[in-house]
Amino acid sequence: MAADLNAFITEETIEGDGEGPLADTTVAVKDNISTAGVRTTCGSEMLADYVPPYSATVVERLTDAGATVVGKTNMDEFGMGTTTETSAFGPTRNPADPERVPGGSSGGSAAAVAAGEADVALGSDTGGSVRCPAAFCGVVGIKPTYGLVSRYGLVAYANSLEQIGPIAGTVEEAAEALSVIAGPDPNDGTTRDPAAVEGAGVPQGGYAAAADGDVDGLTVGVPTELFEGADERVVETVEDAIACLEDRGAETVEISLPSVEHAVQAYYVIATGEASSNLARFDGVRYGHRADSDGNWNESFAETREAFGAEVKRRILLGTYALSAGYHDKYYEKAQDAREWVRRDFEDAFDDVDVIASPTMPVLPFELGEGLEDPLRMYLADANTTPVNLANLPAISVPAGEADGLPVGLQLVGPKFGEATVIRAASAVEDR
Numbered sequence: 001m002a003a004d005l006n007a008f009i010t011e012e013t014i015e016g017d018g019e020g021p022l023a024d025t026t027v028a029v030k031d032n033i034s035t036a037g038v039r040t041t042c043g044s045e046m047l048a049d050y051v052p053p054y055s056a057t058v059v060e061r062l063t064d065a066g067a068t069v070v071g072k073t074n075m076d077e078f079g080m081g082t083t084t085e086t087s088a089f090g091p092t093r094n095p096a097d098p099e100r101v102p103g104g105s106s107g108g109s110a111a112a113v114a115a116g117e118a119d120v121a122l123g124s125d126t127g128g129s130v131r132c133p134a135a136f137c138g139v140v141g142i143k144p145t146y147g148l149v150s151r152y153g154l155v156a157y158a159n160s161l162e163q164i165g166p167i168a169g170t171v172e173e174a175a176e177a178l179s180v181i182a183g184p185d186p187n188d189g190t191t192r193d194p195a196a197v198e199g200a201g202v203p204q205g206g207y208a209a210a211a212d213g214d215v216d217g218l219t220v221g222v223p224t225e226l227f228e229g230a231d232e233r234v235v236e237t238v239e240d241a242i243a244c245l246e247d248r249g250a251e252t253v254e255i256s257l258p259s260v261e262h263a264v265q266a267y268y269v270i271a272t273g274e275a276s277s278n279l280a281r282f283d284g285v286r287y288g289h290r291a292d293s294d295g296n297w298n299e300s301f302a303e304t305r306e307a308f309g310a311e312v313k314r315r316i317l318l319g320t321y322a323l324s325a326g327y328h329d330k331y332y333e334k335a336q337d338a339r340e341w342v343r344r345d346f347e348d349a350f351d352d353v354d355v356i357a358s359p360t361m362p363v364l365p366f367e368l369g370e371g372l373e374d375p376l377r378m379y380l381a382d383a384n385t386t387p388v389n390l391a392n393l394p395a396i397s398v399p400a401g402e403a404d405g406l407p408v409g410l411q412l413v414g415p416k417f418g419e420a421t422v423i424r425a426a427s428a429v430e431d432r
């Protein structure tokens, strides 16, 4: 394994169950997804020695399908970041250029796949954490519709936004892994059976069957707002990829999603609010690290929580502030209104188009250190991915090409449970 990329926090094998659609497939699992008997750190000091007593549903489904888990991948601490530099285990490097970040927060997962250290990887996507690293590393990442994939065993960051999704070298491989992990789970009440959702259209033979490149007659919406402010080199590469969809018989139409200019702001209020509540469980009593303290419960709690890194502390403070009495209406409720507006904008757009195309990331991969110096710049890089989580929609990032030798991702967004359509469109881009 290419130790210099630092893609893995723990390299340990969990054998698959022999036969199955994923026999001979190696899988790397993001380190916020529980693996029985194998430590699950969330990239944090707080859980550096935490060994879960059970495995996440997605891990069980993968091993039942024959896949072998080869290790747990590096990530931004608790999923909080866009560069995989906030990890307590050091940054992961981008295989395309080791002086640059792999994106985040599932940077170890994307880097492992891009470097050939695993066939498939699992990430989690709260505001872009699967799509961003897929784009930066030049691989494919799927963020499923909210409720398609079980989150049982995922260490929660922001429950109303996140989904587990696959990362792979090709659309077909990612789609195949999605078929294995998708579907209702009695242990996660938010999951739904897509077959029971009107118009969802899960293809016979699973999602991989949709990777047929047939986009003839498809209408592709191109929202002006998701191109504004993006790096020109990114825009050019993405426009080329969209043109190839037209060459194959798709029709492109310019659309407008006016609400998305508020998406990043709304996302960071909602995500940090939920995080401040979720991370309260790390109190030194129930899980992981406990400070060697002589103080009372409050003092011991505070000293224990010193183990969080700077970005996590920043978000707990932001989220606690936004939810506190007197400020709740000013921040949290406004953010929820913006979220509803984003949801409606997409819903209206899907009356007229089948998929929506944009750059996944408006920027090329940052150089190591850039994001840490300027957190706001890092947050703003999530401009195109966060609207999709706010609206709970499915999206894929597929390689669009390169700019200055660096990978650029095309994001394709679909209506709820429209995974098959985004997979179909992405497969057309992939084999041009």
Ligand SMILES: NC(=O)C[C@H](N)C(=O)O
Binding pocket: 079, 080, 081, 082, 104, 105, 124, 125, 126, 127, 128, 129, 130, 271, 382
């Ligand atoms: N977790 C994610 O999806 C990444 C996003 N940049 C965040 O820090 O919240």
